[in-house]
Amino acid sequence: MDADALxxxxxxxxxxxxxxxxxxxxxxxGFGVEMEGxxxxxxxHEGRKFLDCLGGYGTFxxxxxxxKVVEAVKNQLDHLAxxxxxxxxxxxxxxxxxxxxxxxxxxxxxxxxxxGTEAVEASLKFAKGVTGRTKIVSTTExxxxxxxxxxxxxxxxxxxxxxxxxxxxxxxxxxGDSQAAAEAIDGTTxxxxxxxxxxxxGIIVPPAGYLNDLRTACDKHGALLIFDEVQSGLGRTGKxxxxxxxxxxxxxxxxxxxxxxxxxxxGAVCGTEAIWxxxxxxxxxxxxxxxxxxxxxxxxxxxxxxxxxxxxxxxRSHDMGVLLLEGMHSIGxxxxxxxxxxxxxxxxxxxxxxxxxxxxxxxxxxxKYGVCVAYALNNPRxxxxxxxxxxTAEQIEFALEAVDGAIVETGELLSTLV
Ligand SMILES: *Cc1c(COP(=O)(O)O)cnc(C)c1O
Numbered sequence: 001m002d003a004d005a006l007x008x009x010x011x012x013x014x015x016x017x018x019x020x021x022x023x024x025x026x027x028x029x030g031f032g033v034e035m036e037g038x039x040x041x042x043x044x045h046e047g048r049k050f051l052d053c054l055g056g057y058g059t060f061x062x063x064x065x066x067x068k069v070v071e072a073v074k075n076q077l078d079h080l081a082x083x084x085x086x087x088x089x090x091x092x093x094x095x096x097x098x099x100x101x102x103x104x105x106x107x108x109x110x111x112x113x114x115x116g117t118e119a120v121e122a123s124l125k126f127a128k129g130v131t132g133r134t135k136i137v138s139t140t141e142x143x144x145x146x147x148x149x150x151x152x153x154x155x156x157x158x159x160x161x162x163x164x165x166x167x168x169x170x171x172x173x174x175x176g177d178s179q180a181a182a183e184a185i186d187g188t189t190x191x192x193x194x195x196x197x198x199x200x201x202g203i204i205v206p207p208a209g210y211l212n213d214l215r216t217a218c219d220k221h222g223a224l225l226i227f228d229e230v231q232s233g234l235g236r237t238g239k240x241x242x243x244x245x246x247x248x249x250x251x252x253x254x255x256x257x258x259x260x261x262x263x264x265x266x267g268a269v270c271g272t273e274a275i276w277x278x279x280x281x282x283x284x285x286x287x288x289x290x291x292x293x294x295x296x297x298x299x300x301x302x303x304x305x306x307x308x309x310x311x312x313x314x315x316r317s318h319d320m321g322v323l324l325l326e327g328m329h330s331i332g333x334x335x336x337x338x339x340x341x342x343x344x345x346x347x348x349x350x351x352x353x354x355x356x357x358x359x360x361x362x363x364x365x366x367x368k369y370g371v372c373v374a375y376a377l378n379n380p381r382x383x384x385x386x387x388x389x390x391x392t393a394e395q396i397e398f399a400l401e402a403v404d405g406a407i408v409e410t411g412e413l414l415s416t417l418v
Contacts, residue, residue, distance in 0.1 A: 037064025112293030117145025196242025203350025238346030
């Protein structure tokens, strides 16, 4: 099948069997069919190569198909793929130990699942189970996944509307506002859930000390604190965890996206002994998952943590992040009539345009330059850059030149329209 026929066939099947409305949006933006991933690059059906600055919303921290992760998974595949569920699993045990080492102090236990939203679901369930309370405090513009429990704490009404009633007792406070959170958290609160750096909300970095303020407010009322690090974790922000910038410690920490090394789906929620005791002492099967913690995914997770450490990728994220952010700041200054703000931490960088449509057009223009990005789900004005942590200074330079060029062209395009 030639490239055009393959493209037409895939779009046709999306339209008839997957999601015709999304297919239209993606085709309009100019996205092709992904055929191969290699390091920092994605290759489409026409053999075109794109620098992947979207990185699967933070999934591809090690790039695509990191050889060490692929090798670990292939090797595991030759022995045991999924768990029989009755026996002990060595990979689960090893990975849980490693996570206890790299997560903040006291988060010694892990529950494994297959996605970010499942990790959030487990964290909310644990918080309710431990405290016996129902009120949950979340933040506006937050993103925690789209299954019913996670959706209940999603800070964007657009996604919740039409699916209510959801979990009762959820209260939203502005992200980054310590006082609003302190006022909302009370003796009936099971937990507060928050992203240390908001991803889908538009790469929003809270004021320094915010996470510690939340810790204090939760402690005052015996509420649990959940940090959703599904996107911000594992080096993305230039430290191992987003919460490490503040030195704040949650009761529960969720991880997923990058945890499987961009090779396997893998999620986890890590928490304290007290929580695991409360949840599992009376019923050891209180919360389980058939596929969660399977040997293949955990092999990928173990290799991922090893590569992060061996290749110094957390520090690299910080260093490359400085380059990217500096470059974006000068682009922001040059195009200050289009760009409202540039912000970020490590390799989690957002570029906020003054208007919705500009961001969408720049995404399409960037594809022509061979750079793949997307706008944030809860804020289409914000282009987010989350390239692999293995990205080089030259590749960042390439991306920055492309962004500059794409904005110039979008400006020319828009001026011919008015
Ligand atoms: C992506 C994301 C989720 C949901 O993860 P899925 O694997 O898509 O279910 C949850 N929380 C945050 C912060 C995320 O970025």
